Amino acid sequence: MENDIEQARASNMEEDKASGPNKGKDFDVGSASGIEMVTNQKIEREKATDILEKLDSEEKQMSFKRNGSECCIYSVPKPLRNVNGKAYSPLLISIGPLNRQNTRPEAMEKEKLKYFKKLTERVGMDKKKIIDILISIENQEERLRHCYSEKFESIESRDFVEMILLDAVFIIQFLLESKDHDNGPENFEPRMTFDIREDLMLLENQLPFFIIQEIYDQVNPPSQDATAIPFLDLATLHFRKYTFSQGVQTSSSVKGSRHFTDLLRNLMLNGAIQRSYRVYPMKLKYSAVMLRKAGVKFQATQDKCLVNIKFEKGVLKIPQLEVDHSFERLVRNIMALEQCCYPSEAYVCSYIKFMDNLINSAEDVGLLVRKGIILNRLGDDAAVSNIINHFCENIGDSYTCFGDISEKINGHSESRFNWRGTATIAAAILLILTFIQTIASVKSTF
Numbered sequence: 309m310e311n312d313i314e315q316a317r318a319s320n321m322e323e324d325k326a327s328g329p330n331k332g333k334d335f336d337v338g339s340a341s342g343i344e345m346v347t348n349q350k351i352e353r354e355k356a357t358d359i360l361e362k363l364d365s366e367e368k369q370m371s372f373k374r375n376g377s378e379c380c381i382y383s384v385p386k387p388l389r390n391v392n393g394k395a396y397s398p399l400l401i402s403i404g405p406l407n408r409q410n411t412r413p414e415a416m417e418k419e420k421l422k423y424f425k426k427l428t429e430r431v432g433m434d435k436k437k438i439i440d441i442l443i444s445i446e447n448q449e450e451r452l453r454h455c456y457s458e459k460f461e462s463i464e465s466r467d468f469v470e471m472i473l474l475d476a477v478f479i480i481q482f483l484l485e486s487k488d489h490d491n492g493p494e495n496f497e498p499r500m501t502f503d504i505r506e507d508l509m510l511l512e513n514q515l516p517f518f519i520i521q522e523i524y525d526q527v528n529p530p531s532q533d534a535t536a537i538p539f540l541d542l543a544t545l546h547f548r549k550y551t552f553s554q555g556v557q558t559s560s561s562v563k564g565s566r567h568f569t570d571l572l573r574n575l576m577l578n579g580a581i582q583r584s585y586r587v588y589p590m591k592l593k594y595s596a597v598m599l600r601k602a603g604v605k606f607q608a609t610q611d612k613c614l615v616n617i618k619f620e621k622g623v624l625k626i627p628q629l630e631v632d633h634s635f636e637r638l639v640r641n642i643m644a645l646e647q648c649c650y651p652s653e654a655y656v657c658s659y660i661k662f663m664d665n666l667i668n669s670a671e672d673v674g675l676l677v678r679k680g681i682i683l684n685r686l687g688d689d690a691a692v693s694n695i696i697n698h699f700c701e702n703i704g705d706s707y708t709c710f711g712d713i714s715e716k717i718n719g720h721s722e723s724r725f726n727w728r729g730t731a732t733i734a735a736a737i738l739l740i741l742t743f744i745q746t747i748a749s750v751k752s753t754f
Contacts, residue, residue, distance in 0.1 A: 404513060472519060487542060509568055511569045517543075
């Protein structure tokens, strides 16, 4: 005991000589106050250690962001969900942890197990390879969890890894079978295939591409199968039904895609004209019908990129927009992604805001349909107007990339309106003068 006290005394003296307000003073640690001081120093060191460990943990979390695995799969903000919650919720298949709390259709969970069984029965897929895949998921569990906006502390590690495996295998097998059969996998009815395809594009219903890619490469090693299609090409091919996909070739613009919703956005923006964003920009003041009255002409372009709108020499040139029964869910989820992940590059949100200003009624839609700018698969112009006019509810107006075009259109239209007003007055004066001259002529005759 005495040796311990002496050692504590010596240690304490050395520390006090180095720093502190009592530098150079000796303390009698054999006394109650001395022992209390040693105890307090120990507690302070423990607190400092806890703080250091916390900072170290936070630094590690930041390292995930620096390594490109930052959060990219979000819960849809409540203000957007309150407008149309059904647009963000899966109809048939739940993927990933964000929808795990919801009731998962038992039939589809069985389909996941069936697909997993198919995987284990494939040539070259022995038990060891399956274990290697599981270990790979386990090693990246922390990174995977950081990809989501929620923490999922209630989901245990084992359940999380199992969920990722079954969901990834289902996606891989569904895409492969869809590629081989035009109407989708043979074990699903066409309507079920349609619903699954729709569910796979939802923002909350995603797995990060990197883990699907890794499992896919282990199941279909490129070195062993030269005919195997790369996963990103397979995913791009799967979404060929959308007119804006611009073919099935994988361009550089989609190679950084982090999940299906992100891929769809990148396909939509493939070949987009680079535009500058403005804070609180000029908005388009006039609808399509009003612009036509002001002399603006409308032209549908062959450009496959929807956002490549141009205004040249009084002609508003807009790529064709197809509106079908998938349109609203698709656009709402891409807009939600932009609000969460690309707030200063929200090209799709900006495009929809422009179209919202251009369309105020069914008459505006009818005009754009006649000009070939809107391909209306719904058959009801009022329905299209209603959808577009509700997209921007609870979407901020502070940024857009179409402020410059809107300013040009406004200026052009207002000058034409003014010119028409001046011309009308001039015509009225001319008519009056002509009338007076006629009366004068009649009087001179008599």
